[in-house]
Amino acid sequence: MTALTLSTAAAAGLRADAIVVGVAKGTEGPVVAPGAEAVDQAYDGRLAATLQTLGASGAEGEVTKLPTPSGFKAPVVVAVGLGAEPEKDQAFAAESLRRAAGCAARALAGSKKAVFALPVTGAADVGAIGEGALLGAYTFDTFKDNGTTGKNAKNGKSPLAEVAVLGGKPRDKAYKAAVERAVTVAEELNRARDLINTPPNHLTPMAFAAIAQTAAREHGLKVQVLDKKALEKGGYGGILGVGAGSASPACLVKLSYTHAGAGKHLAFVGKGITYDSGGISLKPAGHNETMKCDMSGAAAVFAAVVAAARLGLEVNVTGWLALAENMPSGSATRPGDVLHMYSGKTVEVLNTDAEGRLVLADALWAASQEKPDAIVDVATLTGAMMLALGNRTFGVMANDDAFRTAVHEAAGEVGEDAWPMPLPEHLRKGMDSPTADIANMGERMGGGLVAGLFLKEFVGEGIPWAHLDIAGPAFNEQAPFGYTPKGGTGSAVRTLVRLAELSAVGDLG
Structure with missing residues (x-):
């Protein structure tokens, strides 16, 4: 686990494996960013010219390594691109700092300590740099073996062990809080990444539930696991129908964080298909091949509830993890079957691969019975959303325009790419069924919106609700970028945490 500290020492005197500085893309070439003045001075003011000679431009994500001048205890300078130089008197955006720190941390895998001398104008910048570095340093090698030390031994370069951020004020409350938040959010987001990356034979629904129970004991949360027997007794036909074909039984996990001073209650609901055939x-x-990631929504919800508890936010947060494995067998739900849902409605299953909406429907109705102030569900729900928004942006749908805007803005505040999507009522008719209250499929065009309309049917009356379809950004099959690794990304964790923070101070609707 990478440690994060603040330092006011001079960069030259710090013992570290590298000093990270920022470089922006100016109109006439790379420009050394604030925070790197001491390093630039040691190069006789020629750091930008040297970097340009080495081919650097300051473009976002660009990493250039060069030896430090004499007098520095760290042997290497790592110059990381921040993108376009901001206008005069303007600061670098937090997301630019976050991404740059992530790139640098990943480039320093195998190092023990790095000093980050990136632009800092306040506590928020320290938080962004720290968060980016901790997320960029992430690796997942639980199941790798170096061939000499046996089962589950580490293989390859270890992640950066320590990050020291310059420009902060270690004794200032705001800076301390920024560091605490960065560490908490990054650690919980990385926990979600671990779950997403875990092979499905090691993460069955009940195995996921056991992990949630362990975390609950550690962080003072209440946890309730509805196993197959309890689901049958309660009439959770959606979750049971999806899990019917698997030898690994389905379950519904309720994870609750409460604060004595809370005035609001949020419910987060996560799709947790631990494998989707x-x-x-x-x-x-x-x-x-990548369908182990179909529980990314549940992982995000789990991580966000724990993060809220660790941060001590004055809001009650309940997480619902709808966990099942979708497999074909003699006992599996068939196209044409009708399921009796927890809400009392019946659903004709036209396509068993549209299973996420079935487990979410039961969990949404369960969450609604507690009458929270708002519900947000997170799911890798539709390929249609990927076609609409690509691989890095999630869609936001809601039954309330103002709440949809609030969720979209919260995502932007923490650097998550999201886009508001409509729920056109005319698409609802396509889900009419001759044998049930509703079918789990509708029109093919606008499939992501159809799925949102289906979920809307299972939200309690009068409760603001938003649906985050994270099918695109939840799992990165391409090369790493910024602070995003290959594999599980932890998409939506930061948005959920931000929503909890806003609710805690009364700024969420």
Whole structure:
């Protein structure tokens, strides 16, 4: 686990493996960013010219390494691109700092300590740099073996062990809080990444539930696990229907954080399909290999509830993890079957690969019974949303325009790419069923919106609700970028934490 500290020492005197400085893309070449003055001075003011000679431009994500001048205890300078130089009297955006720190941390894998001398104008910048570095340093090697030390031994370069951020005020309350928040959010987001990256034979629904129970004991949360027997008794036909074909039983986990001073209650609901084969409506070849990530929504909800508890936010937060494995077998739900949902409605299953909305429907109705002030669900729900928004942006749908705007803005505040999407009422008719109250499929065009309309049917009356379809950004199959690794990303964790923070201070609707 990477440690994060603040330092007021001079960069030259700090013992570290590297000093990280920022470089911006100016109109005439790279420009040394604030925070790197001492390093630039040691190069006789020629750091930018040297970097340009080495091919650096200051573009976002660019990393250039060069030896430090004499007098520095760290042997290497790592210059990381911040993107376009801001206008005069303007500071670098927090997300630019976050991404740059992530790139640098990943480039320093195997190092023990790095000093980050990036632009700092206040506590928020320290938080962004620290968060980016901790997220960028993430690795997942639990199941790798170096061939000499046995089962689950580490393989390859270890993550950066310590990050020291210059420009902060270690004794200032605001800076201390920024560091605490950065560490908490990054550690919990990385916990979500670990869960997403875990192979499905090691993360069954009940195994996930056990992890939640352990975390609950550690952080003073209440936890309730509704196993198969309890689900049958309660009439949770959606979750049971999805899990019917698997040898690993489904479950619903309720994870609750309460604060004595709370005035609001938020409910987060996460899709937790620990492996999705498509069921009887089997996925085609080439679409199965990454389906361990279909529980990313539940991982995000789990991480956000724990983060709220660790930060001591004055808001009550309940997380609902709808966990099942979608497999084909003689006992699996068939296309044409009708499920009796927890809400009392019946659903005709036209496609068993549209299973996420079925487990979410039961969990949304369960969450609604507590009458929270708002509900947000998170799910890797539809390929249609990926077609609409690509691989790095999640869609936001809601039953209330103002709440949708608030969620979209919260995502932007923490650097998560999101886009508001509509819920056109005319698409609802396509889900009419001759044999049930509603079908789990509708029109093919606008499939992501159809899924949102289906979920809306299972939200309690009068409760503001938002649906985050994170199918695109939840799992990165391409090369790492910024602070985002290959594999599980932890998408939506930061948005959920921000929503909890806003609710705690009365700024969320």
